[in-house]
Amino acid sequence: MLSVVPLPVIVRAPSKVNLHLGVGDLREDGYHELTSVFQALSLSDDVRFADADQLSVTVRGDDARAVPTDRRNLVWRAAELLAERAGRAPGVAITITKGIPVAGGMAGGSADAAAALVGLNELWQLGLGRAELSEIGARLGSDVPFSLHGSTALGTGRGERLLPVLARDTYHWVLALAKGGLSTPTVFRELDRLRAEGSPPRLGDAQELMHALASGDPHALAPLLGNDLQPAALSLAPALRRTLRAGTDAGALAGIVSGSGPTCAFLCADAEAAVAVGAELAGAGVCRTVRIAHGPVPGARIIDHETEH
Numbered sequence: 001m002l003s004v005v006p007l008p009v010i011v012r013a014p015s016k017v018n019l020h021l022g023v024g025d026l027r028e029d030g031y032h033e034l035t036s037v038f039q040a041l042s043l044s045d046d047v048r049f050a051d052a053d054q055l056s057v058t059v060r061g062d063d064a065r066a067v068p069t070d071r072r073n074l075v076w077r078a079a080e081l082l083a084e085r086a087g088r089a090p091g092v093a094i095t096i097t098k099g100i101p102v103a104g105g106m107a108g109g110s111a112d113a114a115a116a117l118v119g120l121n122e123l124w125q126l127g128l129g130r131a132e133l134s135e136i137g138a139r140l141g142s143d144v145p146f147s148l149h150g151s152t153a154l155g156t157g158r159g160e161r162l163l164p165v166l167a168r169d170t171y172h173w174v175l176a177l178a179k180g181g182l183s184t185p186t187v188f189r190e191l192d193r194l195r196a197e198g199s200p201p202r203l204g205d206a207q208e209l210m211h212a213l214a215s216g217d218p219h220a221l222a223p224l225l226g227n228d229l230q231p232a233a234l235s236l237a238p239a240l241r242r243t244l245r246a247g248t249d250a251g252a253l254a255g256i257v258s259g260s261g262p263t264c265a266f267l268c269a270d271a272e273a274a275v276a277v278g279a280e281l282a283g284a285g286v287c288r289t290v291r292i293a294h295g296p297v298p299g300a301r302i303i304d305h306e307t308e309h
């Protein structure tokens, strides 16, 4: 019998910034209750899926050496979960081209996991809907459902329960990538410690920020950006204070630590301002490198079916 080898599939998955990250108390399951307004950004990873006898992961790009290529990689676990669901072997060669900083608070691993769910659903012709993929994604990590969803969304629970948020127009960002990474659980633990010691201020609700998003005016949005994890990230990486100051000194409307950090995200008035802020920040010696990005962009999506391999 003739068996047809499926053509490789390439999926692009976005990074994210939390425009509002309200962190509630520690739950019994070890997670914190969150109120998160996510925005998906154009800084992204591309992930290729090719039919193979065995599961393998190859990583390319700037931070490739910091990424595991075995079962610790979220794409590996995504492939195993989907294969189990489909009752088939997880044979696939996965190549990740990293654009998203590793352990940078921008959901890089989650983006790749979301790409794997979309890419393997296609390669293996599983026919699973978005809701099913999102439910599998939530088992891989709190940020994975948003990496599938993309655009701008409100996340509750541990961040995995999503509702779309209206965001008019495009926002322009400068991202200051740091030398090292920060571990997400360590940053949450540091916040618990700071809260046990004293009372770092907590964000209010996200209503006003969501109104500003609907207006499409970055000047209205800028003063409303907020992140309850920021004091914890700054406590673990105090040099980020200087980075944040340098961004606003360079003309950004506002700067925040992205998620658990250490990437700092600067909102700019328009595309031209972002280029100017990016250039000045790159010369200020306060970060490893600078990237310009815009959002919102879609969630993990197929960008190519290769015609030859």
Ligand SMILES: C[C@](O)(CO)[C@H](O)COP(=O)(O)OP(=O)(O)OC[C@H]1O[C@@H](n2ccc(N)nc2=O)[C@H](O)[C@@H]1O
Residues within 6 Å of the ligand: 018, 021, 030, 031, 032, 033, 034, 036, 105, 107, 110, 140, 141, 142, 143, 144, 157, 158, 159, 184, 185, 188, 259, 260
């Ligand atoms: C900081 C954020 O990026 C904001 O969007 C996310 O909350 C983190 O999402 P993630 O990296 O997908 O995190 P997960 O893999 O689900 O969790 C890693 C660890 O972070 C902590 N964690 C995560 C999410 C949450 N709501 N509360 C937590 O306390 C827990 O210690 C957990 O064991």
Ligand SMILES: Nc1ncnc2c1ncn2[C@@H]1O[C@H](COP(=O)(O)OP(=O)(O)OP(=O)(O)O)[C@@H](O)[C@H]1O
Residues within 6 Å of the ligand: 066, 067, 068, 072, 073, 074, 075, 096, 101, 102, 103, 104, 105, 106, 107, 108, 109, 110, 112, 113, 143, 181, 182, 184, 259, 260, 261
């Ligand atoms: N595909 C992947 N890409 C990057 N890191 C991965 C991947 N799979 C597993 N990891 C591991 O996960 C750790 C956290 O990486 P990741 O880049 O997802 O962090 P992050 O962007 O800060 O996450 P988040 O913003 O969702 O909290 C890395 O140090 C790495 O060891």
